Amino acid sequence: MDIVFAGTPEAAVPALEALAASEHRIRAVLTRPDAPVGRRRVLTPSPVKARALELGLEVIEAGRLRGEVIAQLRDLDVDAVAVVAYGAIAGPAALATARLGWFNLHFSLLPAHRGAAPVQRALIAGETRSGVSVFRIDEGMDTGPVLRRRELALDQPDVATALDDYAHAGAGELVAAFDDLAAGTADFTEQAALIDAGEAASHAEKITVDDAHLDFTHTAEAIIDRSRGTSPAPGPWAEISGKRTKIFGLGPAVEVDIQPEPGLLTTRDRTAVLGCGDGWIAVAEIQPFGKARMAAVDFLRGHGEVRFDPVEAEPDPADTESTSTEVPDPRA
Template structure:
């Protein structure tokens, strides 16, 4: 019987938590967790631990939070832990060669796309923004590049017209855990042949900005539909009416050529807002008026007058 591996886990946000949980319940031993330092959040700007830290401490793991992973002191700490394998899931920084080579089996990563498509910080959002019908997770061997290492295993996931970046985020995170554990067992058994990526097919998924959420209603309905879903929950898609910002959620395509100028409200009632685009209409079930919480359009209309003929910029 193969001895359990000593695994050093590196991850920071919610996306990494299901993978850590799967490892904790798997046949190998997680010896410590490394995550980004606590950051100030919210209106009170209080220090808050990253999700992986909270999960690791609850499991009784040692947690390290270096400001830099490139110092000799940190590398010495890792070598002292003597890991057989380093597992990285959304840690947040590119790792130096010395760290990647600090474990005999190297370092492997759980990435939220089907590589080489969508390398970078926001692969899940860009898959939805671009109207893809499928995405997945890739388990890869880490190298010094950004998501350029050899592929060990992939698992696919369908994207429905109702999916948002948030819903795909959750489903991919859950898919990553068992896929990671299966990959490690195959590695231990010597049954995986790493496959180099076809770099000619690579595409990038850069970090999103708030400005990307400003809707251009003259675009085709399918593109606006994908924008609203791909930016939900952050930074969210928005438009302006009467000088106030409104954020939009839960869109549905209405296949009927728009008769009004793009951005015009064709109907506002309990069913939602029907808004003209450059081609057809979108019906929006949820909205967030400036300074208020996200709510149903029906609830919004009780206190915010939006009516047919209004034009969102």
């Protein structure tokens, strides 16, 4: 088939390479425009653009799918569009530019974890299994009919490793889906049927800095899961004297001979350990505010024991009585 490939980050590169090596023809690669990177804000091409140029493929850069970009896609007259983390919504006009439609490789077992951060949210939730899905895009949020699903382990130490594993596994599933489409043997399953069969639909919202804030009154398991789901970016963090400090490489600690104190960072048997709600966790690295990342034991060697600030509980609106004396307008 003649296809357009749409993608932007590193996680989309394995699928681009797999399709370029397949029997299908990539007529063009659609990616987001060059973006400033680093402290010096150097304008840098996306990983997909860089690899597409190495492969000698035509590149179309667009932050939004409308106007001239729609015309370019229509002129290419392709059979289908393959999408892997492109980063923009395809509306009806864009979806109509390919005869068979647009097909997305998504890093979850749909209908679970629809949305922007499926692997991150699954890790934070402590799930041990997830997978990849290839589905036809419709006007909903990852709600289209599914062509292929593959279950995978989710036991990686961080998001970067998990995404790399899923990107390579998903690349093969995407090529297989396009092979089925070309042969006319594609088998579509509506997500409503999967839900009726007992599978739960869920939404994976984009990860924010607040999602990476660690509360050491929680269990060791919950803290480690949140760390895995937010490493390496935005990076798990807590505060020391009001200053944000990132913490990396959290894992189960060996037996510690003192009672856990949530938020206490100390050493035992030449290992940095951190107290939490039900025990201790090991800490590999720490990045103090405004400083370079370093081994946690080296940090403690210069500072002694350190206590992270407690996380202030969010007030419950239901427990807050209104003090307003304003009389409501009966016409409202």
